[in-house]
Amino acid sequence: MAKAKGKAAAKKQVDGGLSTERLHEMYYHMVMARALDERCWVMNRGGQAPFVISGQGHEAAQVGTTMAFDPARDFLCPYYRDLGVVLAFGVTPREVMCGLLARANDPSSGGRQMPSHWGHAARRIITGSSPVATQILHAAGVALAARVRGEDTVAAAFFGEGSSNQGDFHEGLNFASVHRLPVIFVCENNGYAISVPVSKQMAISSVAARAAGYGIPGVEVDGLDPLAVYQATEAAVARARGGEGPSLLDVKVVRLTSHSSDDDQRSYRTAEDLAAERAQDPIPRFRSWMESQGIWDDPQEQQLMTRIKGEVDDATEFALASPVPDAATLLDHVYAP
Amino acid sequence: MAMTYLEAVRETLRQEMRRDARIIIYGEDVGVRGGVFRATEGLQEEFGEDRVMDSPLAESAIVGTAIGAAINGLRPVPEIQFADFIFPAVNQIVQEAARIRYRSNGTFGVPMVIRAPYGGGIHGALYHSQSIEAFFAHVPGLKVVMPATPYDVKGLLAASIEDEDPVLFLEHKGAYRSIRGDVPDERYLIPLGEAEVKREGTDVSIISWGMTVNSSLKAAENLAKRGVSVEVLDLRTIRPLDTEAILETARKTGKVLVVHEDNLTGGFGGEVSALIAEHALFDLDAPIRRLAGPDVPAMPYAPSLEHAFLVTPEKIEAAAQELAAF
Amino acid sequence: MADVSEGLTPEVLMDMYYHMVLARVLDDRMWVMNRLGRAPVVYSSNGHEATQVASAFALDRGHDWVVPYYRDLALVLAMGMTPRDVFLHLMGRADDPNSGGRQMPAHWGSVDLKILTTGSVVTTQMMHAAGIALAAKLKHEPTVAMATFGEGSTSQGDFHEALNFAAVMKLPAIFLNENNGYAISVPARKQMAVPDVAARAQGYGIPGVVVDGNDPIKVFEAVRAAAARARAGEGPTLIEAKTYRFVPHSSDDDDRAYRSREEVAEAKKHDPLVVFEQELREQRLLDDTQHKAMLDRAKAAVDDATEFADTAPDPDPSTLGRHVYHEAVL
Numbered sequence: 006m007a008k009a010k011g012k013a014a015a016k017k018q019v020d021g022g023l024s025t026e027r028l029h030e031m032y033y034h035m036v037m038a039r040a041l042d043e044r045c046w047v048m049n050r051g052g053q054a055p056f057v058i059s060g061q062g063h064e065a066a067q068v069g070t071t072m073a074f075d076p077a078r079d080f081l082c083p084y085y086r087d088l089g090v091v092l093a094f095g096v097t098p099r100e101v102m103c104g105l106l107a108r109a110n111d112p113s114s115g116g117r118q119m120p121s122h123w124g125h126a127a128r129r130i131i132t133g134s135s136p137v138a139t140q141i142l143h144a145a146g147v148a149l150a151a152r153v154r155g156e157d158t159v160a161a162a163f164f165g166e167g168s169s170n171q172g173d174f175h176e177g178l179n180f181a182s183v184h185r186l187p188v189i190f191v192c193e194n195n196g197y198a199i200s201v202p203v204s205k206q207m208a209i210s211s212v213a214a215r216a217a218g219y220g221i222p223g224v225e226v227d228g229l230d231p232l233a234v235y236q237a238t239e240a241a242v243a244r245a246r247g248g249e250g251p252s253l254l255d256v257k258v259v260r261l262t263s264h265s266s267d268d269d270q271r272s273y274r275t276a277e278d279l280a281a282e283r284a285q286d287p288i289p290r291f292r293s294w295m296e297s298q299g300i301w302d303d304p305q306e307q308q309l310m311t312r313i314k315g316e317v318d319d320a321t322e323f324a325l326a327s328p329v330p331d332a333a334t335l336l337d338h339v340y341a342p
Numbered sequence: 343m344a345m346t347y348l349e350a351v352r353e354t355l356r357q358e359m360r361r362d363a364r365i366i367i368y369g370e371d372v373g374v375r376g377g378v379f380r381a382t383e384g385l386q387e388e389f390g391e392d393r394v395m396d397s398p399l400a401e402s403a404i405v406g407t408a409i410g411a412a413i414n415g416l417r418p419v420p421e422i423q424f425a426d427f428i429f430p431a432v433n434q435i436v437q438e439a440a441r442i443r444y445r446s447n448g449t450f451g452v453p454m455v456i457r458a459p460y461g462g463g464i465h466g467a468l469y470h471s472q473s474i475e476a477f478f479a480h481v482p483g484l485k486v487v488m489p490a491t492p493y494d495v496k497g498l499l500a501a502s503i504e505d506e507d508p509v510l511f512l513e514h515k516g517a518y519r520s521i522r523g524d525v526p527d528e529r530y531l532i533p534l535g536e537a538e539v540k541r542e543g544t545d546v547s548i549i550s551w552g553m554t555v556n557s558s559l560k561a562a563e564n565l566a567k568r569g570v571s572v573e574v575l576d577l578r579t580i581r582p583l584d585t586e587a588i589l590e591t592a593r594k595t596g597k598v599l600v601v602h603e604d605n606l607t608g609g610f611g612g613e614v615s616a617l618i619a620e621h622a623l624f625d626l627d628a629p630i631r632r633l634a635g636p637d638v639p640a641m642p643y644a645p646s647l648e649h650a651f652l653v654t655p656e657k658i659e660a661a662a663q664e665l666a667a668f
Numbered sequence: 669m670a671d672v673s674e675g676l677t678p679e680v681l682m683d684m685y686y687h688m689v690l691a692r693v694l695d696d697r698m699w700v701m702n703r704l705g706r707a708p709v710v711y712s713s714n715g716h717e718a719t720q721v722a723s724a725f726a727l728d729r730g731h732d733w734v735v736p737y738y739r740d741l742a743l744v745l746a747m748g749m750t751p752r753d754v755f756l757h758l759m760g761r762a763d764d765p766n767s768g769g770r771q772m773p774a775h776w777g778s779v780d781l782k783i784l785t786t787g788s789v790v791t792t793q794m795m796h797a798a799g800i801a802l803a804a805k806l807k808h809e810p811t812v813a814m815a816t817f818g819e820g821s822t823s824q825g826d827f828h829e830a831l832n833f834a835a836v837m838k839l840p841a842i843f844l845n846e847n848n849g850y851a852i853s854v855p856a857r858k859q860m861a862v863p864d865v866a867a868r869a870q871g872y873g874i875p876g877v878v879v880d881g882n883d884p885i886k887v888f889e890a891v892r893a894a895a896a897r898a899r900a901g902e903g904p905t906l907i908e909a910k911t912y913r914f915v916p917h918s919s920d921d922d923d924r925a926y927r928s929r930e931e932v933a934e935a936k937k938h939d940p941l942v943v944f945e946q947e948l949r950e951q952r953l954l955d956d957t958q959h960k961a962m963l964d965r966a967k968a969a970v971d972d973a974t975e976f977a978d979t980a981p982d983p984d985p986s987t988l989g990r991h992v993y994h995e996a997v998l
Contacts (some may be wrong), residue, residue, distance in 0.1 A: 023720070029830015056464040084559065107643050109644075116646075117467065117468060117647065118467050119467040119468075122467070134468070136426065136469060170399050171430065171829070172824065172827075173829065174828065175823075175824075175827065176823065176824070176825045177387075185861075199370065199371065201374075201396045206399065207832055207835070207872070208903070209870075215870075215871035217862075217871060220862040220867075221735040221861065272374075273375050329645070329646045330642075330647050331646070332646045334647070335636060335650040335651060336636060336638060339638050366806065393806070395818055397833065398836060400829040400832065402795065402825060402826055403798070403829035403832070406792060406794075406798070406799065406830065407798045407799035408799055409795065410784070410801070411799040411803040412799070412803075412812075413799070414799070414802075414804060414813075416802075416807075418799075433792065434795065438792050438796075443991050444991050445777075445787065446785040447766075447991055449765075449778075449779045449785070455797045483992050485993075505994075506993075506994030535884075621696070
């Protein structure tokens, strides 16, 4: 990695201000998200994990947005696809696997929630639920509190385009825009709400168009390009920190897997469609870009793959060896102690 | 012919839609995919996209527009994908659908059936496992139907669709594939508000509804081997409520165990118990006993916790045995 | 009554004006009844008459549905509700056709007039209009459903879900926003960060039209165009009629707490009744004699309604439990 540093420094402005280390970090998180996700499916098919819900195809969008936030002061309200978000915000692969396997030390819920219902108090990631779009309101509330308390905090809500049809989406954006709150609404638009294509969800092609109804910027972003995503998010975050209010990002991504391990998307999508999406995989695309910039090569790739496999193996073994929740704790945490 | 609970839902919808062109189905993923549980599989192919529609992901809209469609002459059967997702639509259900007849002095009505899969034991965790009946049983103007068997699914669903008032039709997810039974081909109706004794007995009465009827029957079977005769009363609908059937079984055995998967406090079991206490107290030989889910917000995911929550045949058996020995 | 398809003939214009006058006179009388302690609560259409009457006239009354909100006195009069009906409702009488005395005043509803019953929680009615339109579309009927609502309602999730649902399914619905600038005491600038509700139409891919709600002809034309579009299968339209409420939110409100008398006085310069009267006089459709006759006619109707409702029976307490569920005809 060291040898590439000099070249990257010259490209600093072009890459949206990201150093080579940051670009490598970006790639690491994307690849880690994919590798962990794939391992989750292996565990599911092997009968060890009853349920998996994926972020494959969303990695550039998730990591690109998240790296524009500050883990020390910002708050994130992710949704169930956001493995890449939580990894980039400091959640470890061990913690992810403990969530998948519902172990007592799962930081999201101690095994109470389904996998991918992220939450991590220490990492400033707010617990989410399954009914969609509720977190949009929570993010607005977090931003409201930050402003009332005089804290330089930006909040982000992540959600799919299906969620943008819920009343909570509208109420959240309206509330945030009226009060000019420091919050970023990130729509990870993969074109499907489980089986329902976007054409049957809304009569518009861009969720960003909805921003006009709230008087806030609505930005369409190529969600397969982590740098474009990073730059758009960085601009929105700067705007929020500057007191100019919320932004809506419509980040177009692909969904490379079925909705969840209980779904089979071949029953509602054509083979051609699925193949076309596979060809747009953001991870090889970003790797090629880095190679073209002279900041990545095969030995680095192999080294990274070895490292990631080791970390995923470690996380899997760690979680498998972790204790399940004691049934006696069933009644804990209904109210404050 | 023998079929699963899920097949009974689907075949009844099919039969009713063939019979009545006013019936439309919509909700999230009910069209091309045929529902996340495949309860509507094949219906769009048979009845077309106009009658079986994928809707935007918005529960308040699903119910709210169904109200308008019902008033304008259709028989909507909207689906809420999981009962846990019904809460954004509560205003439309409780304050609109259930209230429209009363508030218009009987001039408007909302004949629709909201289908919603409820219940746990399927690794569904806090948001795909809930029993929601107590929230809605409290609402005059609404009917709440909870079948336990494929036979009852058919008769009750057809009757619900024919009903002039809004019906919440709760199907247990655990029952979908695990419960099978004989279902006649021909159409039949089971009146809403008629409970059924699913097993005759003399020592203890178990009163239940929905999936826990099946668990109670298993428990009763085991107890019979040990000489305890258990009667199982399936309420089938909790609003309207068959109060006569409840009082009759309570008087017959003098010992009542009320079983539900929903959590205990404020659960519908309290209503059943109060009814017996008001009208049959002196026919009882033991205090009424309730067996229900614990008072935690919903069912957790980890198998150890999920199992600890569930009202299993073993727990029912133990409670009924204790009661018999009182 | 003139056929709407004939457009704005002199007869139609005069009929529209009469309904506007009737609504205002009736409205004023309701406040008197309230101050006399005879009507516990009053909600006004005072200031909204042009929007409400003209929009009803632009529909195919008798076939199309309106799904109103509590401010729509002038709208329901234009749809055919009588002053007697309104007063029976105001006083909670047994023969109130809206609810038999069950609901608060201004919670309109009539099967015969195709006015859908309404609740108090705002914006639910937009869903119902979409649903009526859905049924009309599936039944291949040329029916249009029009929902009306204040700009405060546009902050509700149901607003968003209804517009999205109607847009994606191309339903024959009209969403008419009566924007008077206040949700009770909250001004529109604290309600939304955009000056026009109509801007929200972009988010659904449907037309969003701003119209002067004090000008009945402009409103008529906008609603007629939206109805034609709906009947042609092209989907819903969002119309924003800018208007003003000259009175407090209700008889329990005092608007001096949140807006200046100067502001109200300024708005009254654009009183739709005054504006339209001038227009009719300029067109030589109205003179002093006709004007006085029209006022007398409205007053007589309101007097009659007041007396009629005053002596009408209250609901029998034994009917409290009726109509919770369908009652089979025996």
